[in-house]
Amino acid sequence: MGKVIAIANQKGGVGKTTTAMNLAASLAVLEYKTLVIDADPQANTTSGLGFDPKEIEISIYECMVNENDINEIIISTEIDHLDLVPSHIDLVGAEVEMVNLENREEKMKGVIQEIRDRYDFIIIDCSPSLGLITINALTAANSVVIPVQCEYFALEGLGKLLNTIKIIQTRLNQELEIEGILLTMYDVRLRLSNQVVEEVRMHFKDMTFDTIIPRNVKLSESPSFGMPVVAFDATGKGAVAYLNLASEIAAKNGLVKEN
Numbered sequence: 001m002g003k004v005i006a007i008a009n010q011k012g013g014v015g016k017t018t019t020a021m022n023l024a025a026s027l028a029v030l031e032y033k034t035l036v037i038d039a040d041p042q043a044n045t046t047s048g049l050g051f052d053p054k055e056i057e058i059s060i061y062e063c064m065v066n067e068n069d070i071n072e073i074i075i076s077t078e079i080d081h082l083d084l085v086p087s088h089i090d091l092v093g094a095e096v097e098m099v100n101l102e103n104r105e106e107k108m109k110g111v112i113q114e115i116r117d118r119y120d121f122i123i124i125d126c127s128p129s130l131g132l133i134t135i136n137a138l139t140a141a142n143s144v145v146i147p148v149q150c151e152y153f154a155l156e157g158l159g160k161l162l163n164t165i166k167i168i169q170t171r172l173n174q175e176l177e178i179e180g181i182l183l184t185m186y187d188v189r190l191r192l193s194n195q196v197v198e199e200v201r202m203h204f205k206d207m208t209f210d211t212i213i214p215r216n217v218k219l220s221e222s223p224s225f226g227m228p229v230v231a232f233d234a235t236g237k238g239a240v241a242y243l244n245l246a247s248e249i250a251a252k253n254g255l256v257k258e259n
Contacts, residue, residue, distance in 0.1 A: 002035075002119035003253055004112060005179055006141040011157050012128040014149045015184035015213060017044045019245075020125035022219070022238070023145070025049075025228035026246035028082035032120040032255065035074070038087035039108070039137050040127040046086040049077050050226030059088040064107040064136070065097050070114055079231060083119075098132055105132070105172055109140035120255060130164050138165065139172045143179035145249075148200060150186045150193040150212075155200070179249065184213040211245040214238065 007020040017040065024036035038045040039060055043053035062068040063085075075084045098104045112122060124137045138144060144165060148154050162178075169176050181204050187193045201208050213219075219238030222229040229238045250256055 002033075002116045002122050003143070003255075004116070004122045004124065004141045005249070006124040006126055006134075006137040006144045007147065008126040008134060008138065008144050008161065009147055009157075010128055010130045010134075010161055014147045015182075016128065016147050017042075017048065017125050018219065018223075019145065019147050019182060019184065019213070019242075020123050021045045021048045021223070022228045022230065022242040023245055023249070024121070024123040025079050025082055025230050026239075026242040027121050027123075027250070028079050029230050029243065030246055030250065031081055032246075032250065033081050033118065034121045034123065035083045035085065035115070035119045036123045036125065037085040037108075037112075037137075038125050039133055040087055040125050041089055042127070043087040043089065044223065045125045046084065046088075047226065048223035049079075049082075049084055049228065051075065051084070051086055053086065053088055056086045056088045059086050060108075060111075061088055063111045070111050074115070079228065105135050105139050108133075108136035112140050121249075130161070135164075135168065135172075138168045138176060141173070142175060143177045145179045145182055147182045147184045147213075148196075149184050150190075150196040152192065154196045155203070178207055179252070180209040181207050182209050182211070182213065182245065185215045186212045187215045209245060209248060211241060211248050213241045213245070216241075 007016050009016050024034050027034045046053050058073050063070050077084055126134045126137045214237050216238035218233035218236045219229050222232035
């Protein structure tokens with residue numbers, strides 16, 4: 001049964017999609033069978049893996065609202081062991097259309113349940129909100145990774161997200177855990193970045209990943225070429241950081257592959 005990990009933070013610009021795309025690709029490079037689900041109407045994970053959202057005819061939207069078979073939607077990427085369930089701008093309307101549906105918070109869970117046995121990891125890229133789609137992702141997930149940028153106001157809104165997670169744990173998904181808080185956009189030259197690292201690790205201790213994602217030009221450029229950084233700049237700092245994160249998560253879940 002695959003481990004389902006949601007990448008969530010209601011704040012935009014924290015490296016959420018970057019993390020979803022590159023963590024999934026890094027797990028695949030480490031030969032874990034991985035599926036990434038783009039549950040963000042902006043569809044940046046879809047385009048970042050080389051697919052034009054405008055050409056996507058069937059997406060996660062159809063699975064959740066119209067109950068299409070997810071097996072018809074899964075796309076193989078150019079990265080071995082990495083598949084994608086794409087998104088589309090239509091997902092914006094899903095929250096309105098799902099309001100009156102029975103068990104509306106569990107639609108994504110039902111969709112994922114059909115294919116969990118096929119993957120070691122399923123990564124869900126959530127939208128930058130705490131709306132119904134994100135609640136669906138957290139209800140479907142075993143755990144959540146929370147990206148936090150190493151910048152001013154880094155902890156702003158984190159309390160609200162943690163409170164939402166507690167509510168979901170109580171009402172919808174008792175098994176949901178926090179996989180870890182991931183520090184992103186770290187610049188070793190800046191005092192502020194180092195202060196944020198100290199502050200987050202002081203407040204959240206063991207909840208914070210050892211791996212820190214640096215601010216990196218290649219990491220920012222790779223989506224425009226339609227590929228994850230591990231394919232775009234395999235030996236660069238950004239790729240190495242996400243490979244380290246993938247290894248850390250695999251080890252935490254007892255899935256380390258023997259050489």
